[in-house]
Amino acid sequence: MMLSRITGLAVVAAAASVACGRPGAEAPAATPRLYVLDGGVLASDPARYRLTEAEVQVTPLSIAAYLIVHPKGVLAWDAGAIADDERGSSASGVEHRVRRADGDERAVTLGPPLREQLRAGGYAPADVTHLALSHYHWDHTANANAFAHATWLVRPSDRDRMFAEPAPGAARPATYAALKGGRSVTITADEHDVFGDGTVILKAAPGHSEGHQVLYVKLAKTGGVVLSGDLYHYPEERTLNRLPTFEVSEEQTAASRRGLEAFLMRTGAALWIQHDLVGHRTLRKAPEYYD
Numbered sequence: 001m002m003l004s005r006i007t008g009l010a011v012v013a014a015a016a017s018v019a020c021g022r023p024g025a026e027a028p029a030a031t032p033r034l035y036v037l038d039g040g041v042l043a044s045d046p047a048r049y050r051l052t053e054a055e056v057q058v059t060p061l062s063i064a065a066y067l068i069v070h071p072k073g074v075l076a077w078d079a080g081a082i083a084d085d086e087r088g089s090s091a092s093g094v095e096h097r098v099r100r101a102d103g104d105e106r107a108v109t110l111g112p113p114l115r116e117q118l119r120a121g122g123y124a125p126a127d128v129t130h131l132a133l134s135h136y137h138w139d140h141t142a143n144a145n146a147f148a149h150a151t152w153l154v155r156p157s158d159r160d161r162m163f164a165e166p167a168p169g170a171a172r173p174a175t176y177a178a179l180k181g182g183r184s185v186t187i188t189a190d191e192h193d194v195f196g197d198g199t200v201i202l203k204a205a206p207g208h209s210e211g212h213q214v215l216y217v218k219l220a221k222t223g224g225v226v227l228s229g230d231l232y233h234y235p236e237e238r239t240l241n242r243l244p245t246f247e248v249s250e251e252q253t254a255a256s257r258r259g260l261e262a263f264l265m266r267t268g269a270a271l272w273i274q275h276d277l278v279g280h281r282t283l284r285k286a287p288e289y290y291d
């Protein structure tokens with residue numbers, strides 16, 4: 001079901017019309033654009049999500065990040081698993097290992113550097129005016145420091161955990177340390193309208209972390225899209241109703257999922273599960289975009 005939703009979307013293959021010259025030189029579009037960025041592939045164990053190898057279509061997970069270009073600003077949503085600055089080269093397909101705050105090691109097969117993907121769309125990190133993270137786990141924060149100049153939209157409960165001592169086990173605090181002294185907006189409402197016109201909305205979805213959130217983007221041609229954060233990882237969590245084993249609150253996650261399903265019904269939006277490797281591979285990547 002998820003696949004047909006994704007592949008059924010109208011895609012604007014607009015590479016030819018996307019300026020690839022000076023970053024930020026292009027006049028802003030009248031309606032939002034959504035660029036999908038490839039953050040590589042994460043080795044995974046379905047058992048952490050109460051799924052078996054036989055139940056999932058593929059075992060590894062995608063790493064995704066997104067750029068939302070709105071007439072009033074540019075929002076970076078999530079920041080990848082491996083920072084451009086820590087990788088040995090710009091080569092894709094190379095395995096890179098990182099250690100989380102709790103000492104656990106994870107392996108990511110690298111995609112192209114984030115900056116290269118932004119540049120392909122005509123953007124640089126300096127063009128980003130707003131940053132929002134679905135949550136603070138390491139595989140969503142890697143390049144956050146590159147956006148420390150932007151206004152960080154954050155839920156207070158996540159912010160508190162990010163700078164707590166000791167750091168949360170699934171975090172890599174060095175990857176987002178520069179956000180601490182930057183400009184931020186503390187979000188407490190269930191839904192936060194980023195640019196004031198209802199097209200880009202942060203929606204609370206706690207449970208995976210204290211301040212976990214998802215992002216709704218209303219696109220003129222594509223329709224509504226919800227970027228899942230880690231409300232789901234494998235699409236089979238949704239179809240088979242399974243919860244990860246490492247939620248801050250399973251009750252909250254279950255309630256957030258119910259709330260999101262109602263939101264999807266109400267808005268008609270499609271759900272893009274960020275870690276769903278099969279679904280993510282069907283999406284057009286920058287410099288192409290959805291609008």
Ligand SMILES: [Zn+2]
Pocket residue numbers: 137139140230275
């Ligand atoms: Zn994740």
